[in-house]
Amino acid sequence: MLKIEHLYKSFGKKEVLRDLNLEIADGSIFGLVGVNGAGKSTLLRLIAGVYENDGGSILLNDRDTFRDASSHSDIAFVSEEQYYPIGSTVASVKLLYECVYDFDEEAYSKYLKLFEIEENMVINNLSKGMKRRIALLFAMSIHPKLILLDEAYDGLEPLVRLRFRKALADLIEDENISVIISSHNLKELEDICDSFGILEDGQIVSYGDLLEKKELINKYQAAFREEKERSAFDGLDILHYDRQGRVYQLVIRGNEDEVMEKLQAMDPVLLDVLPVNFEELFIYELESRGNYDE
Template sequence: MSFTASLRDVTLKYKDTDALADVNLELEAGKIYGLLGRNGAGKTSLLSLLAAFRKPTSGEILIGGEPVWENAAVVSRVALIREGGDFDDADTVKAAIDTGQIRPGFDTEYALKLAERFELPLKKKVRELSRGKRSALAAVCGLAARAELTMFDEVHLGMDAPTRDAFYKELLAEYMDRPHTVILSTHLIDEVANYLEEVIIVDRGRILRHEELEVFQGMGATLTGPAAAVDAVAAGLEVLAEQQLGGTKAATVAALDPGARERAAASGLEIGPVGLQDLFIHLTEPTRKGA
């Protein structure tokens, strides 16, 4: 069974508020997706529906062509790992890892190897772990679940930079070794961009954009070079972000027409892809028409 995920006309209400409204989304199996959105945009609600933690108010959610709600055969192959993990019933790190064995594909040997890599003492009580170590434990359990659809909801929170880097590399290695579907919900956008194949932007409970990463990167450009030359080319363009160090400046613009591209090249400016984070901020700006 292909683990393609589909949301069709899905709405999720909390009392009188729409957490998600009329969502239609198709996720092909075997890709790494980035799920982006401002706080309260509906990211966690969407992941909770895919994991069957919640039932939609209306609409249909299918995984592999089958409804996910109250479908144990499908849900057992889906893992949603939330920030800090769900270890309330586990006493020690080893007990938390052992709990993962309820999943049919859970790889205990791999989990123990990861625990050593992330310096998680097996006998230490979960409640005594720092926020970063607890996040690392959640990541370990998510990777070792060997699920066909694995979703990480801000699981990196609390991790320091070296630990996050190790997590991303382990995630990619595991994905290459065993192709499956991964969804990363994160605010550290530029940090994970190089690992993503497709990006989904959720805004105010709706899917704002869903494109391949290259499409987003082609929506603008970053111009780098002497400040005066950058300003001259960027004049009249929509500037998303600017940075300057001494006489060198970088300006990210929303679009670069052929004429502006020619002027930039003639001025000796370096032309790079638009930063995904800058573009995300631009697309979800509350005052932006249509956002």
């Protein structure tokens, strides 16, 4: 289990993360989302032990990920831009992982085929997508307990993404690993993540089970005989409010049945409920805090 408590990180005078708390259970795929500059990459680097936290703690199975370098053998960190020395081949990069990690040759061969990679490929000549495949190949070949993917899932071809998702699912099933994926592509995250966290102003402002959260937030379309003021909906946790004449589009947080009951009580001519997707959930969460500019 990854447990982050009261985490602080600043770059000079700029406070990037403040009093951040987060728990990620084993076997979970956690989607980390936030606007640009929210601190997603910083948080992942802190978890990977690359950056030192200014305060608080990050414990992976009770081991401090910065101070206890042995914990790094359980973490596979795939950064946004991977580093490959000039002239390096897949085989030469493999040497590093073989020497310092618990490298699984069998898994490596399996993923080599899965991601359609050849060992003698000169990496610098490859496309960004191919370089990401190579990074994922090594991340999955070292028996990690936690995989950190910083935008590294973006840009993969649909077929490779599908294969990766399946491979990841197998890995979670077999080894009960955790995965944290930061991405801007929320549609892709929705397909793979079971939990999520929204990073804003240096803190996780909303996090939990993705399905549960999505169930709690719904889009309601209602039409009334008379026009109603916004105050008529007081008592409902409205994340988004849009009105065109007597037709209202509302995104409301709360138990669907309870919300429906309240809206029905207002005697609508038409009332419909639609589920929200992850992207909408993210937008409405930020909008409700006044931090999303359409």
